[in-house]
Amino acid sequence: MCGIIGYTGHLDALHVLLNGLEQLEYRGYDSAGIALFSSGNDRFIMKKAGPVATLKDACADVDIISHCGIGHTRWATHGGVNDTNAHPHIAGKVTLIHNGIIENYHNLIERFGLRDSLVSETDTEVAARVLDYYYKGDPYEAIRRTTREITGSYAFCIMFEDIHDQIFCVRNVSPMVAAHMKDGSFVASDVTAIIPYTNRYFVIPEYQIVTLRQDGISVQDLNGNPVEPEMLEVSWNVEAAKKNGYPHYMLKEIHEQPDALRNTITPRLNDGLPDFSEDGIPDRILSSCDKIAIVACGTAMYAGMVGKALIEPIIKIPVSVNIASEFRYENPLVDEKTLVIVISQSGETIDTLAALRLSRKCGARVLSIVNVKGSTIARESNYVFYTHAGPEIAVASTKAYMVQLASLYLIGCRTAMVRGKFSESDARTFISRLMDSIPAVQSVLADKDRLKAAASVLAKAQDAFFVGRGLDYAFSLEGSLKLKEISYIHAEAYAAGELKHGTIALIEENTPVIAVATQDKIYGKTVSNIKEVKARGAFVILITKENAEVSEDISDMHFTVPVPYDQFTVFPVAVILQLLAYYTSDMKGLNVDKPRNLAKSVTVE
Numbered sequence: 148m149c150g151i152i153g154y155t156g157h158l159d160a161l162h163v164l165l166n167g168l169e170q171l172e173y174r175g176y177d178s179a180g181i182a183l184f185s186s187g188n189d190r191f192i193m194k195k196a197g198p199v200a201t202l203k204d205a206c207a208d209v210d211i212i213s214h215c216g217i218g219h220t221r222w223a224t225h226g227g228v229n230d231t232n233a234h235p236h237i238a239g240k241v242t243l244i245h246n247g248i249i250e251n252y253h254n255l256i257e258r259f260g261l262r263d264s265l266v267s268e269t270d271t272e273v274a275a276r277v278l279d280y281y282y283k284g285d286p287y288e289a290i291r292r293t294t295r296e297i298t299g300s301y302a303f304c305i306m307f308e309d310i311h312d313q314i315f316c317v318r319n320v321s322p323m324v325a326a327h328m329k330d331g332s333f334v335a336s337d338v339t340a341i342i343p344y345t346n347r348y349f350v351i352p353e354y355q356i357v358t359l360r361q362d363g364i365s366v367q368d369l370n371g372n373p374v375e376p377e378m379l380e381v382s383w384n385v386e387a388a389k390k391n392g393y394p395h396y397m398l399k400e401i402h403e404q405p406d407a408l409r410n411t412i413t414p415r416l417n418d419g420l421p422d423f424s425e426d427g428i429p430d431r432i433l434s435s436c437d438k439i440a441i442v443a444c445g446t447a448m449y450a451g452m453v454g455k456a457l458i459e460p461i462i463k464i465p466v467s468v469n470i471a472s473e474f475r476y477e478n479p480l481v482d483e484k485t486l487v488i489v490i491s492q493s494g495e496t497i498d499t500l501a502a503l504r505l506s507r508k509c510g511a512r513v514l515s516i517v518n519v520k521g522s523t524i525a526r527e528s529n530y531v532f533y534t535h536a537g538p539e540i541a542v543a544s545t546k547a548y549m550v551q552l553a554s555l556y557l558i559g560c561r562t563a564m565v566r567g568k569f570s571e572s573d574a575r576t577f578i579s580r581l582m583d584s585i586p587a588v589q590s591v592l593a594d595k596d597r598l599k600a601a602a603s604v605l606a607k608a609q610d611a612f613f614v615g616r617g618l619d620y621a622f623s624l625e626g627s628l629k630l631k632e633i634s635y636i637h638a639e640a641y642a643a644g645e646l647k648h649g650t651i652a653l654i655e656e657n658t659p660v661i662a663v664a665t666q667d668k669i670y671g672k673t674v675s676n677i678k679e680v681k682a683r684g685a686f687v688i689l690i691t692k693e694n695a696e697v698s699e700d701i702s703d704m705h706f707t708v709p710v711p712y713d714q715f716t717v718f719p720v721a722v723i724l725q726l727l728a729y730y731t732s733d734m735k736g737l738n739v740d741k742p743r744n745l746a747k748s749v750t751v752e
């Protein structure tokens with residue numbers, strides 16, 4: 148949420164910042180801005196409401212030589228979307244950009260008598276003014292004193308008017324990474340912005356002040372003691388963060404799913420069985436817990452819903468799925484005997500992070516399923532299960548969901564083994580079926596054109612319903628989220644048997660109903676529910692297994708998945724639902740990769 152980039156070095160700073168902002172735009176795209184020191188040491192600011200492209204246009208004729216600057220792309224929290232509220236904010240000698248929320252900004256306005264001097268409606272400008280108040284020529288002293296005043300989350304990138312070639316950074320909760328290479332020093336909200344220059348970076352530690360100079364980066368704690376940051380390496384390259392000929396990142400990422408599944412599953416197989424010794428995850432955390440609590444937000448939470456529906460019946464202990472933003476405020480039933488599984492693509496979602504911290508405080512062991520290496524959630528968990536999806540740029544998550552599912556399947560299988568619920572042969576069969584899901588995903592991708600016809604029906608609709616039972620219901624939740632996120636069609640997922648208790652009142656002539664019916668055990672019951680909506684005029688898009696017996700009168704369009712086993716249909720079904728959402732959004736001419744009001748990494752509460 149909000150993207151930050153800063154650079155000082157030999158390169159053209161304007162170019163570096165604008166390119167970096169384009170890479171970070173998925174973090175927020177209400178407005179964007181930059182601040183630079185010109186070669187004559189003047190301060191130059193440009194900020195514009197709208198996407199980074201608007202800022203780029205505004206900078207097209209800017210004739211400035213600069214080697215030091217900061218840039219920001221905003222997801223508005225305090226104050227509307229306009230040029231004035233866009234970052235950077237200037238206060239006296241201070242130029243500042245910020246990701247996070249200053250919770251006590253009202254108090255600070257009173258305490259520092261700022262009411263008449265503020266020009267924007269943002270909490271960020273308040274922080275800039277407090278910093279300027281304390282700045283008497285010593286940046287470290289000013290930053291120290293300001294951070295003592297502030298409560299909330301922040302990643303700040305600061306330039307001082309009289310220090311022309313340096314950038315100062317400090318953070319609490321909100322993420323920020325830094326890197327130095329021969330062309331200079333970089334800071335960014337995440338590695339996607341610096342990967343064109345280097346693959347070695349470090350995560351800026353909380354409450355430490357980082358100084359970017361042309362010839363290096365120094366880190367010190369708030370008492371001025373030098374700190375040696377831990378260097379990390381990105382395992383993917385700049386090509387992985389490009390569209391590679393696809394019209395949208397989302398479509399590219401949907402197509403990357405077979406590889407992502409392979410990359411996540413195969414390194415964890417030893418003689419056909421799941422083995423987490425390389426991850427440092429001991430069996431005892433899986434065998435000794437008496438319940439599992441899965442905690443996550445958005446798509447990651449829906450992956451958790453599938454995980455629960457899969458794992459609970461196998462291992463026969465309670466598995467709960469919790470919305471992270473609720474979990475932290477509801478006195479959760481978590482203790483030393485609970486294994487908390489936190490799921491997060493970014494590893495930075497603040498609600499999920501807060502739930503993790505609460506779980507640890509309650510004595511639970513936390514195993515996180517995370518995609519971004521070195522992220523805060525990964526660092527604060529007891530154990531980390533990294534998914535190897537590579538960078539996911541589209542705001543709507545696809546391949547990260549797929550590998551989160553695969554991770555839960557692996558964890559479920561290993562847990563069943565160590566708890567004596569699976570024999571070695573059961574586990575082997577389970578894993579071989581999991582591996583067979585990969586070609587099934589591939590085959591849906593190879594036959595996607597027919598989905599466009601279904602999408603053309605959805606594109607005309609105002610509402611759509613997703614129905615299924617058991618595991619199918621869990622898949623439907625994510626299908627419905629995908630459609631509403633990127634096509635702005637009101638979509639709801641219902642357990643098919645529950646429709647008749649209210650929702651069926653909403654079904655009218657031609658209301659699209661996407662019915663997922665891949666579970667043999669309850670297939671007949673689901674078909675009855677489908678007939679109930681069909682009888683009321685619904686346009687039914689049906690998804691079943693290939694071998695299902697389907698009478699023609701229950702659907703208007705029918706798609707099948709080449710998987711014979713109930714537990715494994717989710718993988719190809721997910722692709723069908725993702726593609727339906729993708730084509731619908733594209734047909735409506737919407738911004739598939741950057742849907743309105745959303746951001747990929749939600750680092751505010």
Ligand code: G6P
Pocket residue numbers: 444445446447490491492493494495496499542543544745746747748749
């Ligand atoms: C945002 C994104 C979703 C994502 C959710 C959780 O809402 O738009 O796509 O599923 O955050 O993100 P995480 O990084 O924790 O998986």
